[in-house]
Amino acid sequence: MTNHDEVTAVRPSTLAWVSRHLEAGERVVRTEALHGGITAEMRRLTIGTRDGGTRDLVLRTFVTVDVEHAEDGLNREADTLTLLTGTGVPAPGLVAVDPTAAQCEYPSLLMTHLPGRTVLDDEGLETRVPLLARQLVAIHALRPAERPRKYVTLTTADTVVTPKGADAAAWAAAIDMIRKPAPSYEGRFLHRDFHPGNVLFDVPPPRPADARIAGVVDWAGTSWGPTDLDVAHCSTNLALLHGPAWGLRFAEAYEEAGGVLAATASERLYWRVRDGLAFSEEVQVVSQPWREAGRTELTTRAVEERLDAYVTALMDALG
Structure with missing residues (x-):
């Protein structure tokens, strides 16, 4: 039976667009909001089939x-989902895209649903971290015929927001580090937003140690750049979600899985510090979806404290 109230949560023009991309005799019978997104609304659409x-x-x-930003991101994601078909990387399949809202009320992309x-x-983090590392190595191994755009980093020494009560000396040294030119690198295919919130796991209830990755989502940031950048981004997320030690551990897991990072310790540290400092500008934004997902203890202040501890640990590693 159609849940009318839930189906109408999707704007009429968008719902009509979706319907045009269904098989004959199919219809949308239910919608469910998916939590965790920051820049976009995500909904699971249940489709009633002819049988x-x-x-x-x-x-x-x-x-x-804004429409221009959305158009760029949706076109890039649509291209990437098409590219990933048949590669073995578990990504959604593209169904349709309307990047300029020509037919939908807002720019939209329709894709298959992953388990x-x-x-x-x-709990179970010691099992999932190696899985994350191996999956990222597989992503970086892709060699598309046409490279995506070069990576973008927006954080500068002037935009960093030092948390209240942070280790002032460590943060000053970290900020000075990103004033320097980025190290040279050998480019690779990057997800650019790879972290636990964009990875879907199949976790058997009786045996969490048998967890496996069922999918990787949110490919709008796909770009070309240093593997260290993706590793650093996942490392920072792990540090804020689970503690600084896990942020430091992820790079080791990546190399154990066969991944290759920058040649020198100082070059590797540059990318990790840069990503950590980038989080200082959006702690409240990134922590809210975590609380909505059940990690209620991760208040903005708690995440700021973990970020300070992580950045300090990185700078301590420099000696």
């Missing part, structure tokens, strides 16, 4: 982002 069964699709809609769920709990 009386159902299947799921996912709708990404940019509601609060699994995000797992942000501390």
Whole structure:
């Protein structure tokens, strides 16, 4: 039976667009908001099939982002999902995209639904970290015929927000580090937002140690750059979610999985510090989805304290 109130949560023009991309005799019978997104609304659409069964699709809609930015991101994601088909990287399949809102109320992308769920709990982390590392190595091994755009970093020494009560000396040294030119690197295919919130796990209830990755989502930031940048981003997320030690551990797991990082310790440190400092500008934004997902103890202040501890640990590693 159609849940009318939930289906109408999708704007009428967007719902009509979705319907045009379904098989004959299919219809949207239910929608469910998916939590965790920062820049876009995510909804799971349950599709009633002709034989009386159902299947799921996912709708990404940019509601609060300017159309030009949304167009760029959606086109890049659509291209990437097409590229990933048949590669073995578990990504959604592209169904349709309307990057300029020509037919939808807002810029939108429709894709297949992947099994699994995000797992942000501390329990089982020792199993999931090596899985994350191996998956990232597989992503970096892709060699597309056409390279995506060069990576972008927006944080500068002047935009860093030092947390209240932070180790002033460590943060000053870290800020000085990113004033320097970026190290040279050998470019690789990057996800650019690889972290536990964008990875879906299949975790058997009786045996969490048998967890496996069921999918990787949110490919709008795909770019070309140093593997260290993706590793640093996941490291910072792990440090804030689970403590600084896990942020430091991830780079080791990546290399153990066969990944290759920058040649020198100072070059590797540059990328990790840069990513850590980038989080200083958006602690409240990134921590809110974690609280919504059940990590209620990760208040803005708690995450700031973990970020300070992580940046300090990185600078201590420099000696």
